[in-house]
């Protein structure tokens with residue numbers, strides 16, 4: 001599983017709130033998910049959810065069909081523990097998103113904050129987009145958050161690809177209809193600022 005050792009190492013050795021991507025709540029993500037999918041029966045997946053509290057907030061907002069995938073079993077275990085008995089209301093997946101298969105399951109909303117930008121190889125990005133094509137319902141939504149054009153060149157010691165709305169949408173191609181985008185500043189626990197692009201489209 002490519003990259004899993006790196007992420008296992010991160011989550012075994014760092015506190016949940018000491019990683020640069022930590023925020024107490026993923027407020028932009030939650031707001032945009034609620035705007036794009038106000039129906040609580042919508043199926044929502046968080047790709048590379050890590051130890052973020054987005055899943056807690058989705059459950060608190062009464063979403064009934066919530067899934068989380070991450071390459072790190074340690075991160076998934078930590079998040080399940082944090083949720084306690086509510087963890088059983090979530091579908092958990094451990095795996096590499098560039099090699100994953102959700103079978104016949106399809107989602108109304110696909111959310112990714114700070115995962116796609118680690119895919120520096122074109123073949124990995126193509127595999128990701130192909131999985132999105134198979135796994136998001138026709139008419140469903142894809143909400144991506146990557147570093148923006150002025151964002152960092154690396155995260156967690158790994159190279160990233162920075163995007164603006166056009167270059168990100170170009171990765172997804174004509175089968176997806178761009179709906180909107182916005183920039184946001186993330187304040188890291190280290191006191192630095194990172195530019196994020198939020199971009200959403202219809203499958």
Ligand SMILES: C[S@@+](CC[C@H](N)C(=O)[O-])C[C@H]1O[C@@H](n2cnc3c(N)ncnc32)[C@H](O)[C@@H]1O
Nearest residue numbers: 007021048049050052070071072096097113114
């Ligand atoms: C920068 S963190 C972001 C975590 C979370 N989305 C957030 O915003 O707080 C990137 C996450 O993606 C996961 N990840 C990295 N590469 C992955 C891959 N190929 N497949 C699945 N998850 C991956 C990592 O384990 C990590 O949890």
